[in-house]
Amino acid sequence: MNLQEHYSQLYTKSSKAILEGNSKVDNQINDASDSRFGITLLIRPNDEVKAKIQLFLNELRAIDSKQYYYPNSDIHITVMSIISCYEGFTLAKIKTEEYIEIIQKSLLDVDKIKIxxxxxxxxxxxxMIQGFPTDESMNNLRNTLRENFKKSTLQQSIDSRYAIATAHSTVVRFQEKLENPEKLIAVTEKFRDCNFGEFTVTKLELVYNDWYQRESKTISLADFYL
Known part of the structure; x- marks a missing residue:
């Protein structure tokens, strides 16, 4: 996949929809009864990158404070959604140590990942912030994870919705009708090519998480160091 082309097409289509008043509101963000949980292998950008992201979010917040803005604690890049969030999933349904074992096996030959x-x-x-792995290390890891999990009998839903190929980070979700779509798109245009920074991945995290990866609802299952 050509990531730049993919991101550009998505932005062109979505910004047009937003400007035409066809944005979509997520009505479940503040639903206390939301029981969608899953397990995810993820990466967190370093503090320097997250600080630059917050500068961008501050500009958006200044024109529309009613949307859902990710705090630094929740900003992440998904390596693999191993069990996609679904209603009623709990850790009691799986043996966590078996998942950890497969991930450790999959990481044996992984080179450094830079994004x-x-x-x-x-x-x-x-x-979303656009993410670009600088080489094939992340794709190679994803393919190894796919192969190893599909060989196993463990519950998993890898690629069930779509085959993950990007390295983006979602940083804003629309939880209310947009107050001023034109101003919002003006800010995204300003940051359209902003360089938020490059970082080397030193740690991957396996977590039990809700749909939005909120720290308050996340349980850390294991850390894997590269």
């Missing part, structure tokens, strides 16, 4: 976060893309319901 550049540069530019903005969007969907009709969210705004």
């Amino acid at each position: 550049e976060l540069k530019g903005i893309t969007a969907s009709p319901s969210a705004i």
Whole structure:
């Protein structure tokens, strides 16, 4: 996949929808009864990158404070959604140590992963930071995870919704009708090619998480150091 082309097409289509008043509101963000949980292998950008992301979010917040803005604690890049969030999933349904074992096995031959976060893309319901792995290390890891989990008998839903190929980070979700779509898109245009920084991945995290990866609802299952 050509990531730049993919992100650009998504931004063009989604920004048009937003400007035409066709953005989508996520009505479940503040639903206390939301019981969608899953397990995810993820990466967190370093503090320097997250500080630059917050500068962008501050500009968006200044024109529309009613949307859901990710705090630094929740900003992440998904390596693999191993069990996609679904209603009623709990850790009692799996043996966590078996998942950890497969991930450790999958990481044996992984080289250093470097990711550049540069530019903005969007969907009709969210705004994302574009992520670009600098080589094939992340794709190789994802393919190894796919192969090893599919050989196992463990519950998993890898690629059930779509085959993950990007390295984006969702940083805004629309939880209310947009107050001023034109101003919002003006800010995203300003940051469209902003370089948020490059970082080397030193740690991957396996977590039990809700749909939004909120720290308050996340349980850390294991850390894997590269």
